[in-house]
Amino acid sequence: MKHGTTHCPSCAEPMERHRFDRHQSGAVAVDLCFPCHAIWFDQAESLQLAPGGVIELFQAIHRHGDAGRRPLEARLGCPRCRARLRHTNDFSKSGTFVYYRCPNGHGRLTPFFQFLREKQFVRSLNSAEVARVRAEIRQVQCSGCGAPIDLERGARCGHCGAPVAVLDAGAVEKAVRMYSNAAAKSAPDPEAVARAFRAMNGRDRDAGTRPEWLERFGGARSGADLLDGCIDLVAGFFD
Numbered sequence: 251m252k253h254g255t256t257h258c259p260s261c262a263e264p265m266e267r268h269r270f271d272r273h274q275s276g277a278v279a280v281d282l283c284f285p286c287h288a289i290w291f292d293q294a295e296s297l298q299l300a301p302g303g304v305i306e307l308f309q310a311i312h313r314h315g316d317a318g319r320r321p322l323e324a325r326l327g328c329p330r331c332r333a334r335l336r337h338t339n340d341f342s343k344s345g346t347f348v349y350y351r352c353p354n355g356h357g358r359l360t361p362f363f364q365f366l367r368e369k370q371f372v373r374s375l376n377s378a379e380v381a382r383v384r385a386e387i388r389q390v391q392c393s394g395c396g397a398p399i400d401l402e403r404g405a406r407c408g409h410c411g412a413p414v415a416v417l418d419a420g421a422v423e424k425a426v427r428m429y430s431n432a433a434a435k436s437a438p439d440p441e442a443v444a445r446a447f448r449a450m451n452g453r454d455r456d457a458g459t460r461p462e463w464l465e466r467f468g469g470a471r472s473g474a475d476l477l478d479g480c481i482d483l484v485a486g487f488f489d
């Protein structure tokens with residue numbers, strides 16, 4: 251069944267329909283709310299998205315980087331039947347992830363962060379990284395729900411429970427490689443992207459040991475979402 255405009259289950263604004271590459275063939279249409287950082291999937295569409303589709307999602311998020319950020323509302327309503335969406339815990343190899351599903355089977359709302367977690371694109375910061383970030387940036391924005399996280403109190407959101415996380419460099423390199431192989435369009439060198447990530451994580455000896463995210467998120471951008479910064483870094487290679 252095809253629908254007209256889908257309204258965001260959180261902020262009720264019209265969502266943007268995007269088509270992304272699917273695993274086997276063709277494309278899948280999903281609805282995105284950039285200020286809420288969330289995706290609406292009709293039924294189980296999420297499972298079919300190819301790695302190249304994830305790269306396209308990063309590009310779309312990057313293009314809307316100035317959209318501002320709205321924390322998710324506590325009550326989320328199905329855009330088809332208005333029933334209250336149910337908070338659902340699920341599991342993948344990288345651990346648990348969360349989405350909000352319609353009890354009448356119309357689909358599910360997944361925050362960008364939870365979607366990337368499901369697809370094993372994100373990793374939590376380790377304790378040494380948390381200590382370094384905490385030393386210079388007191389507060390970050392939760393990638394899951396948009397609430398502020400006070401790092402003095404821990405590396406997990408007190409509101410939605412999401413850990414402070416960044417994109418996983420290995421997963422990104424693999425996705426860029428698959429995208430480059432599949433796309434006739436010009437694509438960046440996957441190794442250049444991986445190098446940038448190692449530098450960002452302070453793991454590239456030539457670049458020194460100071461994680462670049464401290465540069466990217468300190469000062470004026472303190473309180474920002476680390477994952478958004480990682481997505482900007484990847485998407486920047488495609489500009």
Ligand SMILES: [Zn+2]
Nearest residue numbers: 258261283286
């Ligand atoms: Zn919204």
Ligand SMILES: [Zn+2]
Nearest residue numbers: 328331352356
């Ligand atoms: Zn519904």
Ligand SMILES: [Zn+2]
Nearest residue numbers: 392395407410
């Ligand atoms: Zn949160």
